[in-house]
Amino acid sequence: MAEQKVAAYICQGCGLGDRLDTADLAKIAQKEGKVAFAKEHEFLCNADGVQLIKNDIAEGVTHVVIGACSRRAKTEAFSFPGVHVSRANLREGVIWVRPDSDEHRETTQEMAADYIRMSCAEAKRVNIPAGNPNHGGNKRILVVGGGMSGMTSALEASRAGYQVVLVEKSGELGGWANKLYKRIPFNEPFNGPQDTGVAEMAAAVQADGNITVYTNAVVSKTGGAPGRFAVEINHNGTPVAEEVGAIVQATGFTTYDTAKLPELGGGKSPNVVDQAGLEALMKAANGGAIKRPSDGGEVKNVVFVQCAGQRDDTGTHLPYCSGFCCATSVKQAMYFKDANPDVDTTVLYTDLRMPGNNEDFYRSAQNKGVTFSKGKVKSVEANGNQCKVAFHDLILNDENAAIADADLVVLATGQVPNAGTDIDAWTQAETESNNGQNAEAAQRAQELKVVSVLNLTYRQGPDVPQLKHGFADSHFICFPYETRRTGIYMAGPVRRPMDIAQATEDATGAAMKAIQAVENAAVGRAAHPRSGDLSFPSVRKEGCTQCKRCTVECPFGAIDEDEQRYPLFNEERCRRCGTCMGACPVRVISFENYSIDTVGSQIKSVDMPDEFDEKPRILILACENDAYPALDMAGMNRIEYNPFVRVVPVRCLGSVNLIFITDALNSGYDGVMLMGCKHGDDYQCHFVKGSEIANYRLSKVDDTLKSLNLETERVATYEVAITDIERVPKLINEYAAKIEEIGMNPFKGF
Amino acid sequence: MSEMKYHNNFLREVEERVEEGHMVKMCMQCGVCSGSCPFGPHWAHPPQELFMMIRAGKREEVLSSDSMWMCTSCYQCIVRCPRKLPITHIMHGLAYLAKREGKVPKGQPTAQFGQMFWDNLTKTGRVNELKLSLSLYFKDGFGQGIKNAMAMQSVGLGLMKAGRLNPLEILGGHSIKDKSGFQAMLKKAREIEDTRRKLA
């Protein structure tokens, strides 16, 4: 690698030249920042300024310090391949948040000078990521589950030229779709049930040269990382080893057990079936008329009970809505109406949920004479060969409404996901088992593990963490394919209850992400949200105390343990959030472009006025995705804030190591503000747990402060959203006032 | 306890026997018709509720309701219905069915007037406005009739002065040329309708 050569460029544009003594800043960069040279430019981001930098790079500059606008502005202009760029935010972070008057000139200049010092300090400690030479390059994709979702993922990946290994638990491809007589229509005119197309799809999968199919097979072990997953498949009892680069989990759902719904006649009469049961009857009838199961009598009256065991607020059944069941009942009622319009079909619903163009399907059903009644079903009772469905008719406000002579009652039950082991419960059990000491907990952990789908050898458990109600969905609205296991993506009803149309679309997207994962892994690149980052975590083993905090806290389960119980980093699983770095009590974990040193040196480089200067210093560690942009936009709105703060953007609050705080206080800062994302149930941290973990760690800081005889207010944590443009300056000013109140840090000058 | 059957028998009957009755099943119970009706507050059952009652098989209640007789044909409901149900027409159709089934509430004024109008018209093939007015005024007895007539006196005189009301009409009035042909036509029309709507 070329010798490090740092150069600094100070821009005079956008008023920087008027408001700041840029010559002084250049001098500071050179004298204190120890850069090779520092240049001023009147308009750095224009073609001429950029060319100036490019020329210097051609002459050997490897690290560039730019004292100009925020890193969020002019990013493309100041991007130089293979060169590190540190941005001292003199515009949004200094002159735009300070009043333009003589009395403030000194403090404004001090702010700017510190940001130059900080950027120089950072640049000097950053290494250009060379890329991980040990990354895996396998580009095959494992699809687990051979239903509509899984088959779609396999075919779509194959169509893009990728090889696929498809593992199906049962003896044949098709999944639930095999059991359907027809499906809900995807396209106009939405006037009736359509052929499922499952047989054609299964045949296409079988015929596809890119796809290797294992039926009667389960995944018995998955180790490795994106680009190099080592998968063991139990195929008919015989172990088969496959190497793949990414995984799509399309393990579908199980229907909710109707036996749990005796009040709705579940298990009480053969004439009460769930939707799957009705499909079975329809398949058996093979286009003929369905006979009453109890006695083979003619079916004249069918009642569909929506939300059976769903949308339950008593805590007994499924609390969620499965979304597909309204349309399914409509489809099934059409089975009867299409065969014989004289059969009465009544759908009892509370909200008929047929979004999008399915509204037309609803209309078609009405047109065919399917009757819809808004009502809450209270009970289904068998009475000989018929059932009595009692309900509260909500429109006619009749609490005692009833259909006394239903020949067949169809319960629209929900989808229960097959997501495998509940990692949270498993982790809990594992922790409680205390290495097998607690037999009950150990047993519980074992039971939770038995249902595992992927049998990951990851230290954090055998499956992908679930989000809610057992579904392994993403928590992010903007990023539905985010999972906490890099390179493993969910497709279909295992992520969220859905119908075939949604599942196949979802499965196509999941195949896309899997392809992207193998392409990223093949060049050692990080996946979203730090896409493209070529750095990777490294650990100085000799300093490691095997405390395991990194392995426990990594939000993505990237870190296992080696035979000697040292952390074993699987770089391809890593998202570069730095939570491990923040966790490490002995500070042995670092990234080439982000380390204890790159952050710590920025903190320490600030010029610390002495106690009598009456100029406190407040350190702000701000999440680069939300709090930092909010600060930037406060600047764009020219909202003033206190000149004594110094902001260091961090990848995630989870990457904040306590040493940053103790170092700051030891070197004389009077206060530290930490700004991270919302945590808790509706967390907004892009690294899932970063802000939560930081919050936990910082809850212990008070004791440290007390032991140092420092006021606990000297460290404050805030949840900040990107929209807090007005609030953030307010927080800063309030905090500065607070610090003024409690006085200067007694450690100043030591 | 009301043992409602929620069978579609009555819905089928309505589809068969009521003008535009086949659209009743398309209602999605949004209620915009009920809210839009200017006479709404005076109905026992607004249209959307009537449609639900039809689907619930409440034949007796629907046909003996006076609700459909309250429709003034303002067409607000039709204009606003998101499912394009011809609600006005259905209301009139239901009223007609109720009438044919003899379920009209006793003394229902709209029904009464309708009958008077029909009787008046079909006698001569022309509407005898004077007789129609008088029969309306006197429907509740002689004393009430005089009161009603006195109350409407100025209107009647005004119409006479303007030549819009001929007092001699009281003597039989004008009629169309081929009265028996007209009667035959009505009879045929009724036969056709009875067959088509199974109303015999």
Place this chain on the structure above:
Amino acid sequence: MTEVVATNQTILVVGGGISGMTAALEAAECGKDVVLVEKNPVLGGRVSQLYRYFPKMCHPVCGLEINQRRIKMNPRIRVLTMAEVTEISGQKGDYTASVKISPRYVNENCTGCGDCAQAAETEIPDAYNYNLGKVKAAFLPSKMAHPQRYVVDPSVVGTPEGEKIKAACKYNAVDLEMKEETLQLKAGAIVWATGWKPYDAAKIQPYGYDRFSNVITNVEFERLADPHGPTGGKLLRPSDGKEAKNVAFIQCAGSRDENHLRHCSRFCCTASLKQTQYVREKFGDEASSTVYYIDIRAIDRFEDFYAKVRADQSVKLVKSKVAKIVQDPKSGDVVLHGVDTEGYHRYANSHDLVVLAVGMEPSVKGAGVPAEVAADASGFLIPGDVNGGIFGAGCATNALDVNRAVQSATASALRAIQVINKVASVEG
């Protein structure tokens, strides 16, 4: 002249909202070359105009920041703003698209310093805030704007004010000589992600959107709630600036209606439930929201959110399609007339403000594709590969919430890649 390198191995993504950005990013992060074309001066689309998302109540600009950073960092994506595709010729694997670029009158020298806006005097309607406020004729469309570059409105070009704006820029970034230009771009596959527009509420006559100032739409309500909006995040009603503490939400304003939009727009129920929480957020126990609905379509996990809102004492739910609205000219209050269909209760309810949950219409019939494409009766593109190498994505294909739109966009990126990879295997 704008220079763009594009070949038959390039993916053209049309529409720079969240679907288009996603499709472009997913493909580019797979190593594909992408040209992303956006009609507006900045990326982000309608999502960037939302205050919060359901059900997490988080801020959409948070994800936008990530996506914009991904775009800034990715040299494989070329972004063209103020650009529209006017013509497409050729076939799968070999398309030529005409892209019309309107003049921004500000070139890449712009530093975003804002001196031009200082110099401008004319105020024009603020499109970012659905015209609820005004901006200077030299403006940055939003604080999150990417590209972070000002725009000069054509109305001041050729005027002395235009010259003054030009003179105010120290960096020669204002170029009033800029002309409309048309580029011919090659592309192997096209992802069509032109999104949706809110249904024109004025067409729903009984609701009086065009007559009553205190009847607004759901998208406008987002701007009122947003601290970056025209009221600084205060829920003030238009007629008199009074705080709107008692708000009515009317569902299916246009949707599920054969006189307007046949389809259900899917997102509006949950969006209104979310918006009730804005009222709660601003006014606490003084808040009062009433949602008038036909069916609450809060599917899957959104049911949790629905349950949460239902438990909120400030929220009432009435199963009713409101018949008509009257605004009292004196008090400014709006009275809703209709029938609660659960048991037949007639109401005439007075509210401070009415929010119409208007539905989604694909940007233009047939999603506006200037080529022969298969679309449904509502104008949504048929998803999948029925349109050769043109793939619909997001709300151009269906009424979708953000999450589903992004799923659709991700799927369409793969469909485009399939074409590109085939082209690459032939071209070698």
